[in-house]
Amino acid sequence: MPPSPELLLGLDVGSTSARALVVDLEGRVHGKALVRLPSSHPAPGRVEQDPREVWKRVRETIVRSLAEANVAGSDLAAVGIAAQRSSVVLWDPGTGEPLGPMILWSDLRGSERAEELQAQGYLAPAIAAVSKLEAAIDGLEDGRKRMADGRLAWGTLDSFLVHRLSGGELHVTDHSNAWSTCYLDLSTMRDWNEKLIGFQGLSASIFPTLCDTWGPLGRTAPAVLGSEVPIGAIVADQQSGMFAHGALGPGCWKTTWGTSGTLMVSTGTTPALAPGLMPMLLASHGDETRFAVEGMVISAGALLDWLVRDLALFDSVDALTAAAASVSGNGGVVICPALQGLGAPYNDSARQAAIMGLSAASTRAQIARAAFESLAFRLREIIEAAASIETIELPETLPVDGGLAANDLFLQTQADLLARPVVRHTQLEATALGACIAAAMGVGLATLEELEPLTRTGECFEPRIDRAEADDRFGDWRNRLEASAEANPGAA
Incomplete structure (x- = not known):
């Protein structure tokens, strides 16, 4: 069959992997590829990646996905880019070469600076770029001089990738990514906050140009895809997942x-506030801006990897899952999954992880079960905060996606302890799919409503315990975490 003229390439470049997905307007996957992205941890709380290596591996996913689809770049109607948010990349605008490591969103070197900025009245979470950009520039031998001389550019990862995809022609980012940096001017939603930039002694010239989330944003360089392919969308990774679920309307939701x-x-x-949750800019197009609230369980798959890789309790996540499935309960074991602080609604970067309730009778299987349960309980805390928003009503069923959503036991545990149905997207690579959907909208191929075939959900997991039991177990877990924090104030 000849290749469709309406094939879309979606890129999803996250913290641990890069994905490329080639789909058509009916949602059929023609090709896909995934590569892992290595990180380094040069000091406690610091997380870095090599931008050159990231770009090399992104190129690899593009080549492999097109080869699997048996198409060339000239067969693509558009490309969409989704990437991890609030990362910090510095590069030479003349050569495109990175000037240092990329600082990831999960890096906490900006914790003290965040407190200082907050004291001045600025919105500045420790994970946001606003708390780390100064340190990144000052970490260069001649960072401030480069900035003064016009030899420095910065952007989040999406901005760096688009710069490379366009052969150096574009230095842009969309409003959803800009919001996550906390440099966006909240009074206009369309400009950088010049007062904040000046307060930090930075130059606005190093910032990318702001653009819509979807639209005719530019073209790829022939040297990259062999053809000038329209770039139809740039979107932050979590927001991209909302496109994949068709969840742009008020009250729509998903968990990745x-x-x-x-x-x-x-x-x-309409923007809204919820206790402990982060207001977000979901997407922008023309004069319209859509908003959301977000809460993060900072260590989810990272918690399972830690039990497998660092504590060496299991050979693999599959082995951990099998162990968790072999027991009916946690035997009194409780986990606080705060490997890099405790996310929403606490937003406590100093909180430390803990495995509690261990005894001589405790088993690895019970620890595995407690790990799954802790992530469900953390999500329940975030859902309770979101439910306080008076202007929206949350649906009964929770859609989910992401690599960890492939785990049936993990999703069944959520359905049980959230006391609500959990439904899995048919395409687990939903972030890359969302980039495809936004790109199709950006080049005018279809509207979100017309792309409904791409937003299908699949298997639904129904609760197997009653709400009263779920409530009791949630209350016990939270009480034990609170007691642990009170008993160990240095770790709270």
């Missing part, structure tokens, strides 16, 4: 499970 777990709830064209 990967290295972290993130619940996002659309509030439509």
Whole structure:
């Protein structure tokens, strides 16, 4: 069959992996590829990646996905880019060469600076770029001089990738990614906050140009894809998942499970606040801006990897899952999954992880079960915070996606302890799919409603315990975490 003229390439470049997905407008997957992205941890709380290596591996996913689809770049109607948010990349605008390591969103070197900025009245979470950009520039031998001389550019990962995809022609980012940096001017939603930039002694010239989330944003360089392919969308990774679920309307929601777990709830064209959750800009197009709230379980897949790789309790996550399935309960074992602080609604970067309730009778299987349960309980805390928004009503069923969502026991545990049905997207690579959907909208191929075949959900997991039991187990877990924090104030 000849290749369709309406094939879309979606890129999803996250914290631990890069994906490329080639789909058509009916949702058929023609090709896909995944490669892992290595990180380094040069000091406690610091997380870095080599931008050159990231770009090399992104190129690899593109080549492999097109080869699997048996198409060339000239067969693509558009490309969409989704990437991890609030990362910090510095590069030479003349050569495109990175000037240092990429600082990931999960890096906590900006914790003290975040507190200083907050004291001045600025919105500045420790994980946001606003808390780390100064340190990144000052970490270069001649960072400030480069900035003054016009030899420095910065951007989040999406901005760096688009710069490379376009052969150096584009230095842009969309409003959803800009929001996550906390440099966006909240009074206009369309400009950088010049007051904040000046307060930090930075130059606005190093910032990318702001653009819509979807639209005719530019073209790839022939040297990259062999053809000038329209770039139809640039979108932050979690927001991209909302496109995959068709969840842009108020009250629509989804959870993405990967290295972290993130619940996002659309509030439509009106921003809203919820205790402990982060207001987000979901997407922008023309004069319209859509908003959301978000809460993050910072260590989700990372918690399971830690039990497997670092504590060496299991040979693999599959072995951990099998162990968890072999027992009916946790035997009194409780886990606080705060490997890099405790996310929403606490947002406590100093909180430490803990495995509690261990005894001589405790088993590895019970620890595995407690790990799954801890992630479900953390998500329940975030859902309770989101439910306080008076202007929206949360649906009964929770859609999920992401690599960890392939785990049936993990999703069944959520359904049980959330006391609500959990439904899995048919395409686990939903972030890459969302980039495809947004790109199709960006080049005018279809509207979100016309792309409904791409937003299908699949298997549904129904609760197998009653709500009263779920409530009791949740209350016990939370009480024990609170007691642990009180008994160990240095770790709280």
